Amino acid sequence: MLFNFATVGVFLILAFLFVLAALVTSRLVAPHRPAPEKLKTYECGEPPIGPSWIRFNNRFYIIALVFLLFDVEVVLILPCVVVFRGWAGLWQGWFIFSEILFFVLILIAGLAYVWAKGDLSWVKTTRAVLDTAPAAPAEPIASRLQPAAGAAPGQE
Amino acid sequence: MKELLDQLIALAVEKVPLLGQAPDWVFYLLWMLVAGAALLVYASLIAGITSWVERRIAGRMQARIGPNRVGPRGFFQWIADGLKSLFKEDVTPANADKPLFRLAPYLVFTGMFGAWAVLPYSARLYAADLNVGILYVMAITSLVVIGILMGGWASGNKWGLFGALRSSAQIVSYEVPAGLAIATAVALSGSLSLQEMVRAQAGPLGILGWNIFKSPFALVAFFVYFIAAVAEGNRTPFDLPEAESELVAGYNTEYSGMRFVFFFFAEWANLFLIGAVSTTLFLGGWQGPLANPDTWWGVMIGAGWFFLKACFFVFVLIWIRWTLPRLRVDQLMAMCWKYLVPIAFVCLIGTMLWMSVFGDRAFFGLVAVGP
Numbered sequence: 001m002l003f004n005f006a007t008v009g010v011f012l013i014l015a016f017l018f019v020l021a022a023l024v025t026s027r028l029v030a031p032h033r034p035a036p037e038k039l040k041t042y043e044c045g046e047p048p049i050g051p052s053w054i055r056f057n058n059r060f061y062i063i064a065l066v067f068l069l070f071d072v073e074v075v076l077i078l079p080c081v082v083v084f085r086g087w088a089g090l091w092q093g094w095f096i097f098s099e100i101l102f103f104v105l106i107l108i109a110g111l112a113y114v115w116a117k118g119d120l121s122w123v124k125t126t127r128a129v130l131d132t133a134p135a136a137p138a139e140p141i142a143s144r145l146q147p148a149a150g151a152a153p154g155q156e
Numbered sequence: 157m158k159e160l161l162d163q164l165i166a167l168a169v170e171k172v173p174l175l176g177q178a179p180d181w182v183f184y185l186l187w188m189l190v191a192g193a194a195l196l197v198y199a200s201l202i203a204g205i206t207s208w209v210e211r212r213i214a215g216r217m218q219a220r221i222g223p224n225r226v227g228p229r230g231f232f233q234w235i236a237d238g239l240k241s242l243f244k245e246d247v248t249p250a251n252a253d254k255p256l257f258r259l260a261p262y263l264v265f266t267g268m269f270g271a272w273a274v275l276p277y278s279a280r281l282y283a284a285d286l287n288v289g290i291l292y293v294m295a296i297t298s299l300v301v302i303g304i305l306m307g308g309w310a311s312g313n314k315w316g317l318f319g320a321l322r323s324s325a326q327i328v329s330y331e332v333p334a335g336l337a338i339a340t341a342v343a344l345s346g347s348l349s350l351q352e353m354v355r356a357q358a359g360p361l362g363i364l365g366w367n368i369f370k371s372p373f374a375l376v377a378f379f380v381y382f383i384a385a386v387a388e389g390n391r392t393p394f395d396l397p398e399a400e401s402e403l404v405a406g407y408n409t410e411y412s413g414m415r416f417v418f419f420f421f422a423e424w425a426n427l428f429l430i431g432a433v434s435t436t437l438f439l440g441g442w443q444g445p446l447a448n449p450d451t452w453w454g455v456m457i458g459a460g461w462f463f464l465k466a467c468f469f470v471f472v473l474i475w476i477r478w479t480l481p482r483l484r485v486d487q488l489m490a491m492c493w494k495y496l497v498p499i500a501f502v503c504l505i506g507t508m509l510w511m512s513v514f515g516d517r518a519f520f521g522l523v524a525v526g527p
Binding site: 001003004005006007008010011012014015016018019020022023025026027029030031032033034036038039040041042043044048052053054056060063064066067070071074077078081082083084085086088089093094096097100101104107108111114115120121122123 | 158184185188189191192193195196241242243244245246247248249250251261262265266269270272273274283284285286287291292296309311312313314315316317318321324325328329331332335336338339340342343344345346347348356404409410413414415417418485486489490493494497498501504505508509511512513515
């Protein structure tokens with residue numbers, strides 16, 4: 001097994017060297033004429049506005065947190081399912097099965113909690129937005145908006 | 157592989173006694189380097205030819221011709237493109253975080269190529285057979301996420317940042333249903349080693365023992381895995397990270413020259429990887445009619461089956477890409493967390509229940525297998 005792991009290690013080093021060799025070759029044969037205009041950050045041809053490392057929505061962070069919990073779960077499930085095949089139908093098999101069932105139910109409870117909290121919805125309306133939202137528009141405007149609202153998803 | 161290599165070394169030492177003075181690890185290292193170089197060439201060929209095939213198929217699907225100038229039917233287009241990129245200026249933006257910007261293509265390529273080391277191309281044809289095979293594949297391909305996030309963030313570009321964030325959110329989300337579907341396949345095969353998983357899928361005709369036929373839940377798990385794999389490969393309909401209409405090019409907006417090539421090299425080589433891993437997990441790997449791990453011609457036929465199945469997946473991926481429109485980002489996340497994850501849970505539990513009740517029988521419990 002050590003032989004196999006060593007092979008994989010050699011592969012990873014080779015892949016790294018392959019990229020290095022290609023980039024060095026490119027460096028030797030390709031032109032290199034930097035100019036201030038060329039090195040400017042691309043922002044659709046306009047001069048860039050403000051710093052590029054802007055704040056991003058924290059839903060990415062929440063998604064990453066949820067992922068972390070569920071990925072640990074995969075790690076915990078894998079050792080159980082590896083030995084399951086030989087024991088399927090025996091009492092050990094049923095023991096593992098009930099164990100995983102119980103574990104998965106806990107996880108599903110967690111998923112249901114995140115779901116109910118609205119963290120799985122990309123567009124989440126918070127309490128603050130609801131409180132400051134203007135009162136519902138009068139009837140004629142709402143009826144005018146109706147077809148446009150229906151057509152919106154198609155534009156994407 | 158080690159047994160075969162030991163035999164070869166013994167033979168070489170017998171013929172040329174001088175070689176006997178060299179320690180064993182020299183031969184081992186030599187073999188590893190040769191195998192690694194061979195697979196690098198193989199991966200390059202697959203990625204290059206796939207790029208040509210994809211462009212030809214895309215052309216046909218859109219009622220145009222596609223590349224047809226370089227060589228017969230434009231076959232050498234990928235070589236021309238690669239050479240052209242080699243001679244292009246490699247711009248590092250002044251605003252970029254330069255060390256990270258330069259490191260990102262290494263991680264993306266190494267993460268993708270690392271998985272090729274353990275693929276079971278045939279019963280005797282593989283570079284390494286790790287006992288934690290599929291876990292290793294999941295782990296090493298996660299390097300790609302880090303590379304993408306690193307590249308997008310370090311570009312110092314808003315499009316790059318958005319693309320990288322979307323990409324990493326998407327890849328890590330779809331890692332969860334993919335992991336659960338892999339757990340289903342592991343339960344059916346009883347091993348993490350890719351070779352052992354393929355061997356466990358032996359059955360009548362070489363077909364009926366495939367994991368997708370072991371239980372109806374495994375059939376569903378296969379589709380869950382495939383959808384998740386497409387999303388992890390950032391392919392249409394899940395190519396939001398590089399959605400041209402809104403993000404210019406996503407995480408590789410600021411990349412040019414050879415560094416840009418490596419992002420796309422990894423993407424195309426990844427197509428074959430997706431196909432190969434799906435095949436190994438659910439479609440019997442090198443198992444097929446006339447494939448036999450014990451005779452040399454059976455091994456060659458097995459290699460043919462593996463290649464054919466993986467290429468079929470490559471075609472399906474290209475087909476999907478040029479047929480379906482792109483999802484919206486909220487649909488993408490809803491698809492993963494609200495549909496695929498619960499379905500994957502049901503698949504895992506259902507498969508284990510099925511195995512407990514019906515035992516290890518092929519073709520939905522109808523055909524008995526085993527020694």
